[in-house]
Amino acid sequence: MRLRNVPKSLEPVRNNPSYVDRPDELKGKWSEYFNNSNSIYMEIGSGKGQFITTHAKSNESINYIAMERYSAVLGILIKKVPEEGLPNLAIIDADAENLLDYFDDGELERIFLNFSDPWPKKRHAKRRLTNIRYLEIYKKLLKDDGIIVLKTDNQDFFDFSIEQFELAGFLLKDITYDLHNSPLVEGNITTEYEERYLNQGLPIYGLTAYKLNSYDLGLV
């Protein structure tokens, strides 16, 4: 058991039944943790949690994992989760850098990347969550029919992401340079950052990346 000094402000996070202190111990066992074989969707970089908690509350037959590396931000996310937790939500205080410590091959069905930090400087490109080194890891953790759903306000990051997904052999669909003025917006659940950019009148870029490429799908 990892012993940590938990600041008082973070006690509500650690005390919430949806919080998982040792995600590494659940590697390959997430279905056992949720006590069902439902699909598992994960958001990497959940921030203040509006997106993932809204999803979890409205889709009880899907399991959700909120991954966020700053525990202080989790202190805000947890306010959106009932004190008794949500049975289909797991919250982990973790860095995408260590994904392979937490998940086995094919454990996830969907990964959401919402307004990931764009790391605009070229020398920081490796830190972008859509850098091919991350995409290769996501590919391992996704089921064969798994997908990655991305939204961003940053066109350079978006264009970079498209290039990296293609390099990694994903099939891209539903590419939009203005999500909120496209039919794809139907059923869209907004994030805190998304609302901020929408209020500024900025376009939101989006895409869906399929693990199986056109060749695997028999389309070529």
Ligand SMILES: C[S@@+](CC[C@H](N)C(=O)[O-])C[C@H]1O[C@@H](n2cnc3c(N)ncnc32)[C@H](O)[C@@H]1O
């Ligand atoms: C720009 S915010 C977006 C938050 C939220 N998804 C939204 O759209 O409102 C990016 C979030 O991703 C988290 N993050 C960045 N890199 C991460 C990583 N490697 N692992 C886990 N979380 C990360 C940051 O701490 C931050 O909360």
